[in-house]
Amino acid sequence: MIRESIVITPNADGSPHVAPIGVIVEGEELVIAPFRPSATLENLEARRVATVNYTDDVRVFAGCLTGRRDWPVVAASRIAASRLAGALAHDELELVATEQDAQRPRFRCRVVHRQAHAPFLGFNRAQAAVVEAAILVSRLHMLPRAKIDSEMAYLAIAIDKTAGPRELEAWGWLTDKIAAFYAEKVS
Numbered sequence: 268m269i270r271e272s273i274v275i276t277p278n279a280d281g282s283p284h285v286a287p288i289g290v291i292v293e294g295e296e297l298v299i300a301p302f303r304p305s306a307t308l309e310n311l312e313a314r315r316v317a318t319v320n321y322t323d324d325v326r327v328f329a330g331c332l333t334g335r336r337d338w339p340v341v342a343a344s345r346i347a348a349s350r351l352a353g354a355l356a357h358d359e360l361e362l363v364a365t366e367q368d369a370q371r372p373r374f375r376c377r378v379v380h381r382q383a384h385a386p387f388l389g390f391n392r393a394q395a396a397v398v399e400a401a402i403l404v405s406r407l408h409m410l411p412r413a414k415i416d417s418e419m420a421y422l423a424i425a426i427d428k429t430a431g432p433r434e435l436e437a438w439g440w441l442t443d444k445i446a447a448f449y450a451e452k453v454s
């Protein structure tokens with residue numbers, strides 16, 4: 268099972284690196300599997316800690332994919348790292364083992380601390396649509412335009428029917444990024 272989460276790792280200077288990552292649940296362990304090249308990967312190798320942040324503010328997902336990585340953080344409790352200030356809950360991880368791979372190494376981690384901060388208030392289709400659209404944006408270079416256009420048209424239905432202000436803002440960042448990507452390709 269994969270949880271779409273916000274992973275925060277410490278940079279060399281202690282500042283937080285914030286990235287959306289699909290964290291793989293394997294029994295009691297969580298596996299982080301970044302594709303090379305990746306700052307998350309370098310930070311995990313060097314400092315061996317991370318926080319996994321569970322949030323329904325999908326602007327963090329869309330923001331990280333559109334150059335907006337400066338989200339409020341606070342210090343984690345048990346490890347030398349930061350967590351998302353607005354997270355509903357977060358896990359604090361220590362690296363247990365690294366499975367090396369040329370393209371996508373796997374970092375197996377144990378949860379040393381788990382904390383809830385706010386209630387989960389139910390599913391929202393627009394939030395799921397923003398997460399899907401953020402994944403499409405992360406693959407713009409790999410996917411044909413027809414697929415991007417048709418999937419965005421489908422996801423827009425959930426946005427139109429169920430979005431609130433945060434989802435609309437996040438959706439706008441992603442659609443702007445897609446438009447800019449294709450405008451640059453044409454010119």
Ligand SMILES: Cc1cc2nc3c(=O)[nH]c(=O)nc-3n(C[C@H](O)[C@H](O)[C@H](O)COP(=O)(O)O)c2cc1C
Nearest residue numbers: 271286287288289300301302305306307401402405
């Ligand atoms: C929902 C979601 C899940 C993602 N999961 C992964 C992942 O498991 N591995 C990965 O390399 N990138 C993943 N990405 C893309 C990364 O967020 C993006 O490439 C990021 O910049 C990682 O590189 P970095 O570690 O240098 O920040 C995901 C993006 C989204 C929106």
